[in-house]
Structure formats: structure tokens, C-alpha cells
Amino acid sequence: MLEVLSIPFMQNAIIGGIILAVLLSVLSLFVNIKNWSFINVGISHATFGGLALGVYLGISPISLGLLFAVITGLLIGYISKKGNIHEDVSIGILFSISMALGVIFLTLTPNYTSDLFTFLFGNILTITKEDIYTLALFTTVVFIFLGIFFQKILFCCYNEEVAFSSGINTSFYYYTLILIMAVATVLAVKLVGVILASAMVILPAATSSQIFWHYKKIITSSVIISVLIVLAGIFLSYQYNLPSGATIVLIYGLFFFLTVTGKNILRAG
């Protein structure tokens, strides 16, 4: 089993997977307390349009995926803040348009099938050293930002109007958080794909909050659970030749349902 550690692409997958697990499980706290699950699903699916456009034009798919994710995230955030159209409706419209564009671009591109499958479901073989450097740099920047402003962001999540009346620039933190989510989601695409990327930023805190109520314990346990699940997913996918993204998300899902069931049994007992 341990021989996998000597394989370069597995080393990349493991390091990349651990960094992603830590980053996304910390962000997961905000997704859960802000009820942003669907926003995240919207952003991750919208990435597909950009990735496909990149393939069609022959330029970096990840860069265009990032552009689509950021634009979609900010648009969803803006619409939801203005409240003219219901948030869920705007998310549904934006991500289906982006996915439809993606399908058209890929259809127009010859030999697109392998790329399509990679984008949708991820492929750990595609994680490069450069990806890891990007991921590490981005994670460091995000953690410095959160380290400085965590209490203010949490206050905004607690009650945006109250935070605003205390002199906090709530719009700045709101849009920055959405921007961070969008970039983190795109970075997760290579590991788990656009369909499953949102699961990695929804399930960790959703699971931990079944056991703990305080944010510090939720974050700590989310990080531990996520790292273990991502490692287990990578090893199992390697061992049984399964797609990495689907394996990771299935373990997350299984763990979530076990936690909920266990909690209910304990409560009933």
C-alpha cells in the first residue's frame, strides 16, 4: 500500500488533496452558516462553461474556468444582495447557461471526450507540481486574510445589518468571501471535478456541526475529517481503479449519514 507514496503523481495528488481538504473544510464553516450550499453548487457548475471555452479556444481552461466562476459568484452575490430576483432562481439560471455554453463549446471542439470527463469528475493524475504551488500560495493568502479578519467575517455572518451598524464594511467581506469560494472551487476541479467540487466545501462543516456546536471545534474537526477522507479516497481510488472525485465524495457522504444516524440513535437512547 505504501508504495503509492513513491509514485510522483500520487505524491502530487496526496499533497494537493491535503491542502485542498484543509482549505475547503475551513471555508465550509462559512458555507454552512450562511446557507451558501447552492451558491457553491452554482459557482462550481458555472466553471464548466469557462473550462470548455478554454479547450475550444486552445488557451488555459483553468484560467477561463476561474474567470467564469468569479463572474458567476459575484453576479449571484450581487443579485442576492439586491434581492430583486430570488437567489435560487438566479443561481439556477446562471449555472445552467454556463453549463449549456460548456456543452456547445466542447461539441465544437474535436476530440473533447476525455477533457469532458476530467472536468466533470476530476482526475488526480492531472495534478501537477505547479498546481500544488498555486494551491499552497492561495491557501496561505486565504489563511492570512482569515487570520486577520475572521471575527469580522463571523460577525457579518451572524447579522449583516448589525455588523454594518458597528462600522464594518460588510460588502467588502461578503464579496471577498464569495471570491475566495470561487477560486477555491476552481482549484478543486482537478481533484474532484466541477460536479463534485461543491461537496468538498459543503460536507465537512455539515458533518462536524452534527457533533459540535462551537465554530472552533467545527473547524478543527472538519479539517481532521476532511484530510482523512481525502487520503482514504485517494488510496481507495488508486487501489480499486475508481475515479478519485467520486470516491472522495462518496466517503464524505457516507460519513455524513453515519454521523447523523449515530447522533439520532444516541439522542433516542
Place this chain on the structure above:
Amino acid sequence: MENQILQVKDLTVKIGNSTILENINLSVNEGEVVAIVGPNGGGKTTFVKTCLGFVKPSSGYVRLLGKKPREAIKTGKIGYLPQKSSTPKKFPVSALDVVLFGLVNTKLPKKKKIEKALEYLDKVGMIGFKDKHYGSLSGGQQQRVSIARVLVSEPKIIFLDEPATGIDVLAQESFYEFLKQLKQEGMTIVMVTHDIGSSAKFVDKIAGLNRYLHFYGHPKEFFHKDILKKLYGSEMELIIHSEECVACEHFRFKIGEKKC
């Protein structure tokens, strides 16, 4: 001249095609307690939100601490307790964390912030609940913690939007007692309320708001049939319980008859 904390001049607020507030003029001096009353949809919450800078006036202006609202809130000296919190029950913070939110914009060291937050939790009688999950507290307890959050930043004025809604009668009584204590300490308070009877006992002024400011003055002058009719749009009968009559269904009286 008395120190004006809040000044509202010719204020009109339109949202879409509807005029919510029209030509409002009032001022609140330092240490005054003002109750804003009126029917639902009369613009009470919009008024508070305009004072705090959430809503922009269509015409006229608001000056808070002598500044525009959005500049005034940056001083961190404005307290706000919104109408029944929109915070989800499962929000993962303790009572102490909530009070610490009130100090998030101050530059005190962390240890000092905690000491100060504990001092205010003690002041509202919630020190024993400091490590409890905020969402697990009763409505009245959450209200006390929120008041500690508002007060810990040592504001010059606090805005309370229906602070006694959703809490039981005993908690309401004790909450009003606490407000009286704050008034004695010289706090300036602007409070939206439906509880005219309880608030009239200790506020300095009542503002009767229903699109227009129908009344602004001493509570004694407010309980007049014509004013209430103008404000609420129909004949009203008011029951006020005095300090002496505890269970006093028998002591109903009509507006204008100032005895119990």
C-alpha cells in the same frame, strides 16, 4: 443648547413607487429615551434603518452624532438591536462570542476584550451563561446577551427595534426595568415598540409614525383619542395597567380618562 444626538430634517423615504416616510422632522437630545410607535407597515423600521444608513433618504437628511449616518457608524459609537434576530438558531457561537462581536472594531488586546465582554454579561445578568451556545438560550436570555453586545462598545445612542417582541411577559418586565436603569445612567435610546403602555411609563418622548410623524412629544399628550385615531386610522380603546393594579381587567378605561 442641548446636545442633539439625532437630527432628522424633512426626511422622505421612497422604496420603489411607495412612499414609506414623508417629511419627518424630529431631534433626539443626549440622554433622552424615545419610543417610536405606530401601526405595522407605518415605516418604523424603515425610519431606524434610515437613521443607521441602511436606507438612503429620497429627500431630507439624517444627522447622527452630527455626521451623516454612514460616517457616524464608523465611529463604533452607535448601538443597534434589530427586530427579532435573523441569526439561525444553530449559529455556532457562545454568549461570550456574541458580546465580543460588539468589540470587533476596537483595538483592545484580546484579554481586555474578554474582560470587558464578561463585565457586560455580568451587567445583564448573563455571566453564568457565557459559555452556553447562543442558540440554546431562551428568547429573553438571547435579548439580554444582545443588549450586552450593544452596550459593550459604549455607544452614545442605541436603536432598539421591537426589543420585547418574542420574549415572555416576565422577561419583558425585566427588560424594561433594565432600560429604565440605562436611562438613569444617561443612555440615549430610540426604541421601536408596539408596547405603548409599558414604554410610556419611562420614555421621555413618543413618536407616532405612520408614513407621517403624527405626534412627537411627551407621553402624557399622546394618549388622546384624536392623535391615536390619526395614527392608527380607527377608534381605539387603550388599557393601561398602573403600578398598583396587578390583575386589573376591571380597571379598563377609555382614552382621555387618566385614571385606573
